Each structure stands twice: as structure tokens, then as C-alpha cells.
Amino acid sequence: MNKVMFFAHLRDAVGEESVSVDLTGKTVAESKVILSEQYGVNLDSVMAAVNEEFAGDEDVLSDGDVVAFIPPVSGG
């Protein structure tokens, strides 16, 4: 299983700060598709961190990895 955390407006859209989903063996890109469908959030151009480290689209998740989705924001 994996803990998946959402930040900023993604958290509001999902309704929870984190969810438990099994993404073991999936890439970050595949995980984004699965989570987008399941929770109705748009994860295009959202940064992903795996165990607090920046992760690219092709990185593969292992059991127990903590995934965080951080949307780049533009306000200033």
C-alpha cells in the first residue's frame, strides 16, 4: 500500500489530506492517471515527490512509498 498526500487545491478537491492506495509497481505517470480517475483531480503539470524526493514521470513506486502531489502555484 501507499500513502498518497495532496496539497493546496488538490487537497480540497480530494476532500482529504491523504489517502491509502496500492500503487506498487506503477510509474508516477500511471499513478497520476489512476488517481485522476478515482478522485476527479487534474494532476497534469503537478509535481510528485516520493519519500520527500522529487520524482519523474517514469519513476516506479515500491510498496510503502509515500507519494505527495504538489501543484506549482502562480500567485504572488
Added chain:
Amino acid sequence: MDDRYSRQILFSPIGKSGQDKLGSKHVLMIGAGALGSGNGEVLTRAGVGKLTIVDRDYVEASNLQRQQLYTEEDVRAKLPKAIAAEKRLRAINSRIEIVPIVGDASPDILEELVADVDLILDATDNFETRMAINDISQKYKIPWIYGACVGSFGMSFTIIPGKTPCLNCLLKRIPIQGMTCDTGGIIGPAVQMVIAHQSAEVLKILVEDWEAVRDSFASFDLWRNQYTSMKMGKAKDPGCLSCGDLREYPYLDKENLSRSIVLCGRDTVQIRPPRQSELNLADLADQLVRLGYVVKANPYLLSVEMEEQRVVLFKDGRGLVHGTKDMSQARSIYQRLLG
């Protein structure tokens, strides 16, 4: 006044030599909204040598809740933010050099401005400008500090050419923007938290304490009590078009510069003139009044009141069309006024 920097000099990572370095450095700050106000004040008080401030907007009532340099008087006078910021910052510290520029931080203008700049500070509200800053930073090897916020959420990352990944490595393309800034609002503490992260990094870089520079991507939500620090070592993309081996600085290409854009959360469209030009505001005001328009003016801009919209025209030829998000409607209104 001779001990004005004494408390900062007592802080050992800065000291006397750090203070001297600060006083010899030039910071280019893009944007003078919320992040620009706070960062500008920190750097002015800290005694940076020269601060160039670029901003395309003027002060409005909705800014006062978080844009700490501005007053109700600035709103009444419709002062451009760069000018109002300069006025306030000069009153805070008359010893430093402050250069205000009322205009758009387009790639052209950025190229003109970076000659002797030691650091670029991002206080903009859009990714189009940030990507241009990112390319300029890589092209001229000048560090820059990304900072942004919405709601109670904020983030910052320090980009050092040749060392860290760049913004284009992280984002690959300009993100969709409307979903964050238009709807989320913003609270002052989120702004202050980003300012604290950015301005601390500025001080470290200007005193050349490179070891102390934060290499992680910080983000936080002050309302939900979340704080994350993302390690960025793996983010550098060798194929990046901004910082990789085959770099081509895509965001400095004028072909990619949009002529009109909807401004963040403002029900406003900005129109850029077809070519760089300078408007004679006094003549234009006379002409518009003769045509029956209601016009208010100050030395920097004209505000033209129309039935549904209000248009603000700047000396550099830009127009802000308030009261619409429709770009083609905004363009036609702009053309009606400028003939």
C-alpha cells in the same frame, strides 16, 4: 544612523564583510505585488546596494490587505506599484539605489536589465514571466529565487545555474494557471512565509554563503499545518531546453510571447502593443476627452471610464482592460481607444 546595520552585522554568518558585500550587490526584482512588497522591504532595510523593481500594474484597494508597502493614498492616486514602492522604500532607506520600472518583464526588457545583476527575485504572479526569468537566469548565469502562494499555501525554490535543476526541469511546460489564483484567494501569512523563505535565500547568496543555500523545494500550508521539503537532486533534466546540453532558451523566443493575457484573479486582460512604443499620455488624454470619454490621468497612466469596462493605458503602450476576461473583446476596446 551609523549603527543601522549593527544587528545584522552581529549575526555571524553575515558580519562586517557580509554587510559590505550586500551593499555592493544589485537585485532585480520582478513584480511589486504582495511578494515584491515584503521582499523589497526586507532587502531595503538590510542594505542591498541596488534594487531594480519592475512592475506592470498600479495600486488598487484589493491589494492593501497584503501588499505591505501601499496605502489608501496610493489607491486614490492610482500610482503604478513600482513608483509607489520606490517612494515608500526610499523613505525607509535613503542610502540604497532604487530603480523603478513601470512595464512588463518581457524577454526584451529582461535582456536589457540583467547586465550587472547579481540575483533575480521572482515576485511575479504568472508562469509566463517566470519561464522567461528562468531562461534569462540560465543564459546569463544569474541565480533566481522562485516564490509563489495562493490561499494559505506557499512554495519557494532557489535556482542556481550550473548547480540546481531549473524551473523548466520541474515543470516541462507552463502549467494551467486559472485553477489556483482565480479562485483560491490569499491570506497575508502565506505571503509572509514565502517572503521569509525567499529573502533569507537572497541574503545567503548576496553574502556568498553558498553552503547555506537551501537545495530543497519548500512548500507549506499554514492553515492545514503541512510543511514539506522535497529533495531536488534527481530533478535535473539533461535534456532540458533551458539548462541542458542542447539548450535553446524557448521562453526568450518572441514568437511565444502572447499579445494579450488574462491577469490572475482580476477580471482583467492585459494587451501589449504590437511593437515597443511610448505613448504621449497628455496628447492621448486630450484626444480621448474630445471624443467624449471620461479620463483620469497621472504622470504614469490614463484611466478611461467606459460603460462596462475601464481601460488603463500606460506610457509603454500597454493597456489593462478591466471588467472582462474576453481577450478579443479586450483587444477591440484597446484598438478603439488607440486608433
